[in-house]
């Protein structure tokens with residue numbers, strides 16, 4: 001039974017007012033802030049960490065997925081626009097690897113160096129004219145008759161109020177939509193969420209001897225379990241070289257509570273448990289790799305993701321809910337604001353289940369409708385972009401990766417500008433005008 005204390009009333013300073021306030025600096029948030037600022041809107045991007053990139057940097061991921069689609073067997077760059085410019089900045093810093101084939105060689109992904117991504121993202125967002133507020137943890141929303149009026153943050157400077165006119169929730173966990181009473185859900189109908197992972201990177205690999213370890217290692221791990229070794233945290237370990245093949249990344253852990261359920265990224269005790277468990281699992285899996293796979297004998301863990309990598313928590317209930325069937329049937333929508341070519345990548349209990357588009361020769365991508373960013377009920381000045389947008393558990397298992405999150409973010413920032421221009425709610429934004437603006441800025445809405 002929780003007990004409560006009533007805190008004394010206090011005066012909280014207003015730190016400023018912006019036309020657009022974006023919460024969370026992952027791929028969705030940094031793209032949203034860039035788009036709103038480039039459209040000429042005073043824009044603040046609020047981030048609890050000291051850098052941008054979200055799970056892509058703070059979770060230690062180091063690969064962009066979902067930038068490419070497999071279109072009838074041809075690998076096509078289907079997320080373009082501001083994201084292309086960001087990747088060019090990373091490349092100029094020497095931090096981008098050429099795309100590689102992943103998952104049975106059916107889809108392309110692209111590895112990057114995390115420090116280069118962090119530096120490039122600073123430059124990208126600031127060059128657009130947005131303002132950054134790092135080390136600011138948003139803890140609440142102030143709402144009124146016209147919707148959300150302000151976000152409340154806590155930081156080393158104390159508590160503060162950030163006023164805005166349009167808000168974009170790209171916190172991954174949908175914090176702002178939860179605090180503002182916006183309709184959302186968590187978990188699938190059986191109470192399951194995608195399992196989180198702790199990422200780690202391995203250095204001093206002899207890549208010639210390691211060979212295509214991403215193919216041989218999962219088999220070695222399965223054979224060891226069949227021979228009596230205790231099960232690994234999960235099957236389907238993803239272990240691949242980085243830009244310089246002396247360094248490899250490993251996506252091979254899976255974080256669960258004592259009752260077997262997925263660690264919930266909105267529960268601070270479960271997050272604490274997951275951090276400890278994730279580091280222990282990283283050491284366990286790495287020990288097996290070093291001792292059992294050629295080329296890793298002299299290797300060591302050079303980094304464990306600073307934060308547990310959360311794949312799924314709250315998801316908006318929006319004007320449209322993108323489903324797994326939409327992803328696998330390559331659905332098209334008149335209000336398309338971008339494309340997703342990533343398959344369903346379901347991190348289920350103990351395993352990884354990849355589900356591809358239906359048929360022998362699929363189009364290979366689905367469109368993302370604007371309506372997945374717009375609450376079906378709730379504040380008229382809130383957009384939700386990224387992994388917490390309006391998707392079912394299955395739909396989110398695909399369109400949560402970086403590429404579609406960049407696309408959703410750019411659309412949200414542009415839509416915020418159009419809502420301000422028309423003095424309308426975000427639901428009333430003219431999607432024809434939105435699509436025209438996105439295409440003008442290089443986005444790919446159809447092929």
Ligand SMILES: Cc1cc2nc3c(=O)[nH]c(=O)nc-3n(C[C@H](O)[C@H](O)[C@H](O)COP(=O)(O)OP(=O)(O)OC[C@H]3O[C@@H](n4cnc5c(N)ncnc54)[C@H](O)[C@@H]3O)c2cc1C
Pocket residue numbers: 023024025026027028029046047048049052053054055056058059061062063064065066136137138139170171172173175196197198199251308309310311385386387388400401402403405
């Ligand atoms: C282990 C793991 C491996 C993955 N591998 C890949 C991969 O290889 N490639 C890929 O493309 N995708 C991968 N993904 C998917 C990845 O989560 C998404 O690509 C993407 O990061 C989601 O983007 P987002 O902007 O919606 O949210 P996030 O990246 O989660 O960013 C949300 C941001 O909001 C900030 N924030 C949250 N709450 C608050 C608050 N209250 N106040 C202030 N700031 C806040 C966070 O600090 C964070 O920076 C992986 C995910 C996990 C967990």
